[in-house]
Amino acid sequence: MKRAVYPGSFDPVTYGHLDIIARSAEIMDELVVGVLMNQAKTPLFSVEERVNMLHIMTKNISNVRIESFSGLSVDFARKEGAGFFIRGLRAITDFDYELQMSQTNRIMAPEIDTIFLTTSLQYAYLSSTTVKEVASYGGDISNFVPPLVEKAVMEKFGYSRP
Numbered sequence: 001m002k003r004a005v006y007p008g009s010f011d012p013v014t015y016g017h018l019d020i021i022a023r024s025a026e027i028m029d030e031l032v033v034g035v036l037m038n039q040a041k042t043p044l045f046s047v048e049e050r051v052n053m054l055h056i057m058t059k060n061i062s063n064v065r066i067e068s069f070s071g072l073s074v075d076f077a078r079k080e081g082a083g084f085f086i087r088g089l090r091a092i093t094d095f096d097y098e099l100q101m102s103q104t105n106r107i108m109a110p111e112i113d114t115i116f117l118t119t120s121l122q123y124a125y126l127s128s129t130t131v132k133e134v135a136s137y138g139g140d141i142s143n144f145v146p147p148l149v150e151k152a153v154m155e156k157f158g159y160s161r162p
C-alpha cells in the first residue's frame with residue numbers, strides 16, 4: 001500500500017495544488033492532504049474552512065483524504081502510516097527551501113521519502129500568496145482558483161458578487 005502525505009497551508013487551495021493532488025493520486029494508492037495549522041502564520045481561512053474547501057474540490061478522487069495537523073510533518077506522516085511526502089516545485093526559488101526541508105525530514109524520518117512533482121506550466125506562477133494579494137485589491141482571481149474558492153476569498157476581502 002503506497003500512502004503519501006501532501007502537507008501544506010492551502011490558504012487557499014489553488015489550481016496549482018489541485019493539479020499536484022490529481023497527479024499524485026494517480027501515483028499513490030492513497031493520498032492524505034495535510035492542512036497545516038501553523039501558529040506562526042495568521043491564515044486568511046481557518047483550518048476548518050481550508051479542509052472543507054479541499055474536501056469539496058477533491059470529492060471526485062476516491063483515494064484522496066483531507067486531514068488537518070499541527071506540529072511536524074514527519075510526525076503527521078508517521079501517524080498516517082505514510083511512506084512518502086508529496087511536494088510541488090514551481091521555480092528555482094522553491095528548490096532551495098524544499099531541498100533543505102526534505103533533507104531535514106529524511107534525517108528525522110529516514111523511512112519517509114519526498115517525491116517532488118514539477119508544476120504544470122500553466123500554474124508555474126501561481127501561489128496562494130499572490131491570489132490573496134490580487135484579491136485584496138479586488139482583482140480577478142478566477143484563473144487561479146475554482147469558483148467556490150474565488151467566492152470565499154472575495155468575501156473575506158469584503159467583495160461580494162451578486
Ligand code: ADP
Nearest residue numbers: 007008009010016017087088089119123126127
Ligand atoms: P507551504 O506553506 O507548505 O508552502 P503551500 O500551500 O503554499 O504550503 O504549498 C504546499 C505545496 O504545494 C508546496 O510543496 C508548494 O511548492 C506546492 N505548490 C503550491 N503552489 C503550486 C503550484 N502552482 N504548482 C505546483 N506546486 C505548488
